Amino acid sequence: MSFTLATWNINSVRLREPIVCKLLEEEGPDVLCLQECKSPVEKIPMERFRALGYSHIVARGQKGYNGVAILSKLPLRDMGAVDYAGLGHARHVAAKLENGVTIHNFYVPAGGDKPDREINEKFGQKLDYLTEMRDAFYAEKPEKSILVGDLNIAPREDDVWNHKQLLKIVSHTPVEVEHLCAAQDAGHWVDVTRQDIPEGLLYSWWSYRARDWSEADKGRRLDHVWATPDISNAAHGSRVLRDARGWEQPSDHAPVFATFDL
Template sequence: MSFTLATWNINSVRLREPIVCKLMEEEAPDVLCLQECKSPVDKIPLESFKALGYHYMVARGQKGYNGVAILSKLPIEDVGDMDFASLGHARHVAARLKNGVTVHNFYVPAGGDKPDREVNEKFGQKLDYLTEMRDWFKEEQFEKSILVGDLNIAPREDDVWSHKQLLKIVSHTPVEVDHLQQVMEAGKWADVTRNDIPEGLLYSWWSYRAKDWDAADKGRRLDHIWATPDIKNAGHSSRILRAARGWEKPSDHAPVFATFDL
């Protein structure tokens, strides 16, 4: 069985319903994981997505904030969610495909503006969230699993437009990168995107603050696709659909894709 999976922080699934449909029509991933849906589950425009072949959805929602959804052309089963750091936020949901693969969809807290938990509660929440992710993966030791989502960290020097200038900027600070590395190591996760594209600058997010984001190209790779060791070699054809950042009323994130042969 071969299937293509995409992950995309959509920044309001209702506001951006037209470009979600555009992605479904033009790219047609078998599984589409969305973050920051900003919608109760019953308000997600599922009928529009069903009309394009996405008959299955597993989601957790909140009014106006957070929210994660897994939309699929393939049958999926809801296998739960976790509330790391006890934030009460809809930031994780998991679904299992018929072939036994479990997809974990995450929206890790952004962490606010200052990388100091003493003055910025949100940064502390982010680190605590990652710590609890680490502990869960260490305890559970998942198999046949894929982790996707907006992890809000660009870990490598070539995952940001300027490593030196962003070292003290939330999303690329050493403490965040270290926490993310611990999460990866605890679950023995492999970075599918970087296994496929090992060299070169690679971004999935460009700030709304840049009027000409494309020319300025001050991006960061905040969105990720990982896999457990038993299926990491099944992942291939990774890509980031940069063009979607320029669509009408875009998200500030671009979709990330990978195909798995299982």
């Protein structure tokens, strides 16, 4: 069985329903994981998605904030959600495909503006969230699993447009990278995107603040696809659909793809 998966922080699934449909029509991934849906589950516009062949959904939502959803052409079984750090946020959901692969869809807290938990509660929440992810992976080693989502951290020097300038900017600080890598190591997760594209600058997010985001190209790789070692070698074809950042009324994130032959 071969299937292609995409992950995309959509920044309101209802507002950006047209470009979600555009992606489904033009790219046709078998599974699309969305973050920051900003919608209760019952108000996600599934009618159009079903018309395009995406008849299966596993989601957790809340009004106006957060929210994660897995849309699929393939049957899914809801495997629940974990409220890491006890924030009461819809930031995680898991589903299992019929081939036994479990997909975890995460939306890690952004962390606010100041990388100091003493003065910025949101930064502390982000670090606590990552710590609880780490502890969960230690407690129960994931197998035959894929983890995707907006993890809100660009870990490598070539995951940002300027490593030195961003060392004190939330999403690339050493303490965040350390926490993310600890969670990754705890589950022995393989960074599939960088397995396929091992070298060079690679981004999935460009700020709305840039007048010309593409020309300025001050991006960060905040969106990730990981897999457990037992299936990571089956992954290939990783790419970022950069063009989607320039679609009408876009998200500030671009979709990230990977294909698995299992």
